[in-house]
Amino acid sequence: MINYELLCSKVIAIARLTGNFIRKEAMAFDTSSIEYKGLNDLVSYVDKQAEKQLVRNLKKILPDAGFITEEETINVIGKPFTWIIDPLDGTTNFIHGIPTYSISIALYEGDRPVIGVVYEINRGEMFSTYQGGAAYLNNKEIRVSTNENLAQSLLATGFPYYQFDKQPQYIQLFTDMMQKCHGLRRIGSAAVDLAYVACGRFDGYFEYNLNSYDVAAGAYLVQQAGGTVLNFAGGENFLETREILATNAKVTGEILETIKKYF
Structure with missing residues (x-):
């Protein structure tokens, strides 16, 4: 054991x-x-x-x-x-x-x-x-944050730096999300973004085209801190789909609804 x-x-x-x-x-x-x-x-x-x-x-x-x-x-x-x-x-x-x-x-x-x-x-x-x-x-x-609505949330994301075929709808998603929350941050380390969700600094984080080594540890931190980790379709196989949405669990529905408009 x-x-x-x-x-x-x-x-x-x-x-x-x-x-x-x-x-x-x-x-x-x-x-x-x-x-x-x-x-x-x-x-x-x-x-x-x-x-x-x-x-x-x-x-x-x-x-x-x-x-x-x-x-x-x-x-x-x-x-x-x-x-x-x-x-x-x-x-x-x-x-x-x-x-x-x-x-x-x-x-x-x-x-x-x-x-x-x-x-x-x-x-x-x-x-x-x-x-x-x-x-x-x-x-x-x-623990993750206790914010219950997107309007009071600070979110993190990442910008595509290759495979730009999804860039147009991603920019539309940025624009939509910016108008619904306190702001979007792009730190440049997915692992840090997820750790910040786990400790309540961010209320949510979303990105695509990531690999397992980018998110495996951070996603587990979020889950263990009381948060939710899904893919853009709302499924749990985020490592396989290479899309990730990590939240404090309270704002998941609002963010996921917005993401599904574009993905």
Whole structure:
């Protein structure tokens, strides 16, 4: 029987260690080292080295687990456990010196999450949760917001940076949503957006064209903090559809109704 609380504490220590590496590299980062995986899809040696460090240390605490990783330094099928990792969520922010980026680590047992850790590096904010526990920010329990209507809500989203075929209706959605809430924010790290929903800073967050490593840990945080996570059709398979709506559960209906007008 795995002690998920103890295991989560070890993941937190690993995330903090890699965060120290990323923070140090940020001070002397040279933009000439940028690589392109695709249109506007940036990567650096920092992403790759951070991922290798995470994988090496996570293997030590759960040797037989598999890995799904953004930079594909390793992709191994493991049973029943799988780590889902984004070593540097917000790479574009990192490269341009904008101090909002994070490490995202989720552990799945089969098809269900059992650990979620998001480390917002520059603010030193460690968001964590595990099966049988609550959601925490630096060891203090957090909950989603209590706002009951969209008009009083602050939302987060992301802008498409490739696959622009859905951009026209997404812009229409932005326009509609802007007129219904306190405002929309685009921070540039999906993991941080979700962590902020979990702790009540945002009342909701929506985006499409995301991968499992972008949202797996953050989505679990939202769920453990009392929120709701769905896809744009209102289903629960947001990892497969690559569409995500995370809310405090109270404004889900209003946001989902607006999204369905365009998607």
